[in-house]
Amino acid sequence: MAPRASAVPHRLGGTLAYAAFALLAAVLAGALPLSGYALNILMQATTYAVSVIGLTVVLGLCGQINLAQAAFFGIGAYAVGLGTTAWGLDFWLCLGLGLGAALVLGGALGASTLRLGGHYLAMVTISFQQILTLVLVNWIPVTRGPDGVPGILRPAGLADGQRYLAFCILALAAVAYAVWRMPDTRLGRAMRAVRDNELAAGVVGVDVYRTKILAFAIGALLAGLGGGLFAGGFAYISPDQFTFAESVVFLTMALLGGVGSPAGAVIGTALLILLPEWLRFMKEIPGLYLALYGLAVILIIIFMPVGIWGFVGARLARFRKAAPAPDRAGDLVLARAAPGPHPALEVVGLAKHFGGLKAVDAIDFAVARGGVHALIGPNGSGKTTTLNLLSGLYVPTAGRIRIDGRDVTGLPPHARAAVGLGRTFQNIRLFRSMTALDNVIVGAERPDNPAGLADAGALEARARAALAFVGLEDRADEPVASFSYGHQRLVEIARALAGNPVLLLLDEPAAGLNASEKVALTALLRRMTAKGLTILIIDHDMTLVRDVADRITVLNFGRRIADGDAAAVLREPDVIAAYLGEDAGQGGAGRAEAASPRPDLAPV
Amino acid sequence: MALLELRDLSVSYGEVRAVEGLSLTVEPGEVVTLLGSNGAGKSTTLKAISGLVRPRAGQILFEGRSLMGCRPEEIVRRGVAHVPEGRRVFPGLTARENIMLGASNRSGLSKRQIRAEADAMFELFPDIARFGDALGWTLSGGQLQMVALARGLMAKPRLLLLDEPSLGLAPVIVQAVFRIIAEVRRRGTTVFLIEQNARMGLSVADRGYVLESGRLALSGTPEALWANDDISAAYLGGSRAVSAAG
Amino acid sequence: MDLVPQLLFTGIGIGAVYALVALGFVLIFRATNVVNFAQGEFSMVAAFLMVVFAVDLGWPYWLSFLAALGGMAVLGALFNLGVYYPLRHRSYLPVIISTIGASILLANTTLALYGPQPQVLPGWFETQGILAGGVFFDSQYLLIIGVTAVLVAFQYWFFEHTLVGKKLQATSQDKEMASLLGIPVAGMIMLTFVYSAVLGGIAGILVAPVLFVSIGMGSTIALKAFAATIIGGFGDVTGAIVGGLALGVIETFGAAYISVPYKDALGFLVLVVFLVVRPQGLFGERVAEKA
Structure with a gap:
């Protein structure tokens, strides 16, 4: 939802400096004399930050809401808590179990809802959060109920509080680094694409549903990690630490710091853990402090949607040096549209009805390999519907669509992109x-x-x-x-x-372009076909269509009224009538006669 | 004084300049049509008049007073009704309810009065009289256009803005719609009409303007416009080719 | 006593409350395309207002009721102005987060003002109820069912037979067109929020004597009401009512035959089953997410 504020440290130097800084912080945490109070605050901030970075992934990168982050945090915490006490297992094994449980539950929860979108996801995650709290409180034989789990063990060698904190800081640094780099991985780009424009992401070839589930599962995983570390840090956990209110606290931290970057997550977490400590008096009135969190959420969303880091980062970006100019780009190589056995596109009996309206009514046409094919027709003739059927955004009422000889009629958009x-x-x-x-x-x-x-x-x-x-x-x-x-x-x-692509669909590429841009577009289309590309173009700009199209299919009232060689199609009386209007008005008959097709309408 | 006057109107969507420096007038009692291919800026012009989009520059005067900065609700109260592209009949309301809501800009009417006026509308639109209680989404394209026109007339506008009333309609229905437009004009309502169907648009109009890429390309009487080759070029393309050849 | 009819009666009573809150959800959703996550807090705040007026200040019950509803109307208006209106041109995600923030704000402000102790609100009637045919008809549940029936009837009349109702419907179906006709769209949305807050408030006041008046009652009720709207079919008024009643009955039987502490989980399970198997709900195809 917020733009990514800053570039990834590509250069090795930056990465090394970051690693050195993280090590220094860990060493200081282990070596400096810390009071028990300071240790607790730092422990809480560090483990919370790991969980908040989970929200950076799911909400910041992928634009999906998760209001059960505290539940996944709790799952990690209870795995370590119960594992090291009741079940007598090794800390690392318990941590792994917690991560696995968070990952699987997160993935399953996402899979059940992510097809449906925002509102459902918000409510279902809240519900999941409430259920987990119910289970933690009521399933006493296993969870020990409201009394919580005391005596949680730390791993061997890290029993000392400050050494354990140093370890947590390193874990946080590693997680933050991974998430910092994530936007420039294939998955990270897919997540950002889904967040920015789900429809376009699918059409370009991103499996939107799978990407969202992965983002959700990774977010849950990080919450589980934070929770597991938290349990080891405090040695005692209870259900009230993992309620919906805590999920809101996580959300507020992410939003305040800036949901677009792990740096924002760390800043937001640190601020919201330290501020209330400085304003301790507020804790004397129960509710006051969460009420302010609620107010902060509203104010941030309205007035500072990119958060502190987003705000600062945008200003820092102005001073950053421009990236070194890349080497000259190579020539674009396109696979030539070889004269294969199948046409690039074949549409047979394609129909789409909306209620009683036959937007597309059993049309047939084929796009041969190579060159430009235009699909035209007056406004409301069914062109856009046809296009949405071709790219898989609508399910046809009847008919088949074959791309490169493969039947894609039932495939989702990203699978059609894969076909070409x-x-x-x-x-x-x-x-x-x-x-x-x-x-x-x-x-x-x-x-x-x-x-x-x-x-x-x-x-x-x-x-x-x-x-x-x-x-x-x-x-x-x-x-x-x-x-x-x-x-x-x-x-x-x-x-x-x-x-x-095997076939490139251009949906009104000339719309909104000025005259010189249109000339440039025409030249670009010619260069594309010279490379052997097959293009299906839909446009109202008849000058452009005349200039570039080899073949034309004309639609009107959802039916195909002409199809074939461009020049011939544009001379057909039906086509001229469809564009200039039928000679239908009685009062206008005299004028209409004066407007019969002229010789100068023929292409030059 | 012109009923409607646009002076150097410019409208942008972000960077896209949809309308550039458009000036035109509509006199009381006229039917004026604005022609042009899709994307030429016709609908944007109407939206600017009715307050749906904010112009970047220029002036819009209705009865000599500026409409700039007014909300759509205020503009319709001042007597400008807009029947938008695609009819926009409320799908979940009946045809009669849709028509009744057309009077929302007039205050002080009881529900009974409005209902009586709506029923009287069906005399002008006999084709939809039987469908008064049918829900909007069940109506056909022609019926929807009739309902949208009737709804626009319920505002008792001094200026009626019509955006492509022939869109997607079969020729026989288009004729019926244009007979009604002629009747509306006969009853004294001024009409500013956008059409992609140039023949039909000019058949009812007193004067016409032609837009190309957001700019005024031509204006004049229907006869003069038909006599000019450019109108065909504006619709079927080839203007660049023609000028290059000449 | 015969258990099954008794449970059925109780289930319908509690389900009627869910249905009322669900109606508020649906109305705001249809007007703004936004799910109001603070809908449950409207019920909670109204219940606390009722405690303040009727118990603390000792006002007559009917006067307290009217005063509480007046308070809810004001709250609904402020909610629209502060939480929804500044974000009306943004995507749904910021609005969701904003309403969640408002939910936290309302719940915890109430907590800060009134403390964590659950409060008791007496029922409207002195008498506990009547025993008939082996079933005990609790007076408060009878009141809930009766008021719900009246409100549903009122809403039907209002939306189907008044001009304002038609204008509200027009606004929810196509805001731009509504504004072109001269319908004051901002006013209609304001009216929707005010009415939904009052509706949620009535639900909260009615259910308060059955439950305790607590800070957490809002989110519990909201979750049930949301589940009810999904079961019924999102955005559908009839669906919200049927879904609410169904959920109340399922939950009551679940508590009797399966487990009391997990009766809330049962509603969640039904919700997930519907999401996976029939996301469009019992009524209709209008899965109303914006593309």
């Missing part, structure tokens, strides 16, 4: 918080990309080549939200090209 369908959107759908390069890398990562990209370097090289092809290589590392409308369109095309 690329598309752009009329109202541009980019991943708005990401750079142009990252947008295009997500496209290059489409499953079964024939370009066969083995490693991160090849992936980036291909993305840069695709950006160079549309003329944006110099702006590759800029956030795409700062691009002009015309350039955003080009990034969207580059994103699709990077995936090397």
Whole structure:
């Protein structure tokens, strides 16, 4: 939900400095004389921060809410608590059990709800949280009920409080580093894509549902880790430490610090653990302090949606040195549309009815390999519905769709991308918080990309080549939200090209472009077909269609009214009538006669 | 004084300049049509007039007074009714209820009065008289357009804005819709009409304007516009090709 | 006493409360496309207001009732202005988080003002109830069922037979079109919040004598009401009522035959089963998430 505030420390130097800093912090925690009070505060802050970083993953990176973070924290804590006491197991084994339980339960909970979206997820996680509290309190033979679990053991060698704290700090540093690097992994990019634009993510080839479940499970896992460490740190746990109220505390910490980065998680956690200690008097009135948390949540969401780190990071980014200019991007290689046995696209008897409305009524057409095929028709003729059927956003009422000879009729959008369908959107759908390069890398990562990209370097090289092809290589590392409308369109095309599609669907690429941009678009389309790409274009701009299309299919009232060679189709009286209007008005008959097709309408 | 006057109107969506420096007038009692291909900025112009989008620059005057900065509710109360593209009939309300809500801009009417007026509307729209109690989502495209028109008229507007009333309708239905527009005009309501169906639009209009890429390309009487080759080019493309050839 | 009819009666009584809160959920959802996670706190706050007026200040029951509902109307209006309205153009996630924040704020402000001790609110009637046909009809449950029936009837009349009701429906179906017709959309949304707060308040006051008046009652009721709306079909008024009643009955039988402490878990299980098997609920196809 918040833009990622800062770049990953790519350079080795940064990573080493970070490691040295973490080690120093751990050594200081182990060596400095700490009071018991200070030790407790630091222990709590460190273990909580691990759990809050879990929210950075699920809420910050993937945009999914989880209001049961304290429950997963509790699962980790009880695994260590009960394991080292009642069951007499080794600390590390218990910690592993807790992590496994959090991961599995998180994944299962996510799997049950993540298809349905936000509201359901929020309520189901709250419910899960309440159930866990009920179980912890009432299942006394196992959980020991409200009395809690005392006497929790630490691992051998870390029995000393400060040494254990030093270990927790190292664990936190490792987790923060992993999550800091995560946005630039394949999974991390997929999560950001899902957060920014679920629909586009699916069409580009990201398995949206699977990505969300993974994010949710990883978030739960980190909560379990934080909880396990917490149990070892305090030696005593009880159900009231893992209630819904604590989940809200975790959420507030994440939001306050900035949900987009683990740095924000650490800042938010530290602030909200230290502040109440400084304002201890508030704890004398029960409720006051949580009431302020609630108020803080509302105020942060309204006035500072990116949190402290998001706010600070955006300002720091201005002073950061520009990244070194990359080497010249290579030439974009597209697999040629070989004259295979199958057409690139085959549509047979395709129909979509909404109630009684036949938006698409049994249409047939085929797109041959190579060249530009245009699908046109007056407003409301069923073009957009057809496009949504092709990319899997609608389920057809009847008919089949074959791409490259494979029947994709029942496949979800990301699976169609894997078969080789690329598309752009009329109202541009980019991943708005990401750079142009990252947008295009997500496209290059489409499953079964024939370009066969083995490693991160090849992936980036291909993305840069695709950006160079549309003329944006110099702006590759800029956030795409700062691009002009015309350039955003080009990034969207580059994103699709990077995936090397068998068929590229362009949904009104000329919409909103000015005259010179349209000329540039025409040239770009020609360069794309020169590389052997097959394009299906939908546009109202008949000048563009005339200029680029080899073949045209015309729809009206959901039916196909013409199909074939472009010049011939545009001369058909039915097509001219569909565009200029039927000669139907009685009062207008005289005028209409004056408007019969003219010779100058024929293509030059 | 013109009933409606646009002066140098410019509207942007973010960076996209949908309308650039558009000036036009609509005199009382006229039917004026605004033509142009999809994406030319026609709907945006209507939305700016009715307050749904905020212009970037320019002036909109209705009866000599500015409409700039007014909310849609205020603008319809001042007598400008907008029948938007896609009809936007409330799917969960009946045709009669939809029509009755058209009077929401007029105060001091009892429910009974409004209902009586709505029933009187069915005389102008005999085709939907039988469907008064049918829910919006069950109606066909032509019926929806009739309901949307009737709902717009219930506002007793001095200016009626119509956005593509022929959209997606079969020719025989389009004829019926345009007969009603002619009747509305005969009863004294000024109409500002957007059409992609240029033939139909010009058949009822006194004057027409043609938009291309957000700018005014042509204006004049229907006869003059038809006599100009550019109107075909604006719809079917080729303007660049034509100018290049010439 | 015959157990099954007795449980059925109790279940319908408690289910009626869930149905009332669920109605509030559905109304706000239809008007704003947002699930109000503080809906349960409306019930909790109203119950506490009732304790303040009727028990602490000793006002007559009916006067306290009216005063509490007046308070709820004000709270609903403030809620709209402070929690929903500033975020109306943002996506659903910030609004969800904001309403959760409001829920925490309301619950804990009440806690800070009134302390953690559960309070007792007497029922409306002196008499405990009547025994008929082997079933004990508790007077408060009878009142709950009666008031719910009246409110459902009122709501039906209001939405189907008044112009304001139609305007509210129009607003929930297409805000932009409603504003083009001159319907004051912001006012309609305000009205929705006020009405939903009052509805939640009535539910809270009615159920208070059956349960204790506690800080936690809000979130418990809200979870049940949310489950009820999913069982019934999200956004569907009839579904909310049927879902609420069904959940009340399931829970009461579960508590009697399976386990008392886990009766809340039973509602959750039913919820998950519906989410997995039939997410559109019993009534209708309107899974109303925004694309």
